[in-house]
């Protein structure tokens with residue numbers, strides 16, 4: 001599995017005009033090597049793969065990292081690479097410019113003055129955007145935990161409960177059902193706060209008659225889930241019902257049309273156009289969705305500006321919303337796998353407006 005991933009990376013070397021790739025960002029390292037620890041360095045050349053870490057992981061690498069030559073060192077991983085001569089003068093080495101720390105670049109340049117280090121953004125992400133079935137299984141497990149928690153917390157949501165209290169209950173239950181962590185800080189945005197697309201839970205108490213947007217997810221074996229549902233606590237106002245129906249139709253249309261070969265920006269436009277027809281487009285100001293995997297946000301981006309084309313095996317979110325300042329908001333989000341001729345929806349949480 002990881003050897004196919006290394007082959008995919010190596011097959012990019014010519015186009016990127018590099019002889020090797022330096023991997024420091026942990027999700028990339030995990031994707032390429034299987035390593036789930038917190039300190040590691042990978043150097044992938046045309047015919048070798050070197051993995052460096054410290055003594056805490058000496059046992060773990062034996063289980064996780066196969067097909068790489070492993071070096072354990074108590075000191076700096078860069079210094080160890082230098083001491084072992086893993087990198088030679090004259091080499092052109094690519095690295096992920098989005099994640100390598102500036103100070104580390106300076107260290108590398110000083111340590112290897114005859115090597116050219118070249119930032120190559122999104123190299124690993126583009127490979128990782130197409131998931132294999134093992135990865136899709138893990139995402140499905142993460143989604144299953146999140147769906148179960150959504151179902152379980154519905155009876156807890158009552159007027160007088162704070163957003164923080166609800167967020168804590170979500171977090172606790174995800175762990176209880178086998179999640180390693182929350183995928184991101186849980187969003188609970190009630191009433192007027194629902195107009196904030198990223199309203200993290202606060203001490204605000206949920207009141208009768210409000211909409212509550214819950215956006216949360218978890219991590220299972222490194223892979224993320226991401227779910228949003230908006231529920232009504234008590235009878236919703238007419239405009240709340242109206243915008244809910246528009247968002248749900250926009251989301252359903254986007255899901256029904258998504259398929260491999262489709263341009264991501266065309267998919268974004270399907271949902272946006274529906275919302276525009278109803279006059280609410282200026283209240284939908286974020287992108288339609290994002291790729292999901294070892295990171296919570298990864299390619300392909302589903303936005304107006306995206307240049308991506310959807311491929312079989314992409315796992316993406318579809319999450320349109322309408323946010324009315326001073327009133328509140330609605331967002332509905334599912335995780336889907338792009339397949340030939342369509343997509344597979346991973347979430348099972350109900351989508352009709354639930355009135356609690």
Ligand code: ZN
Nearest residue numbers: 215226227228
């Ligand atoms: Zn989300």
Ligand code: ZN
Nearest residue numbers: 226317319333
């Ligand atoms: Zn999302």
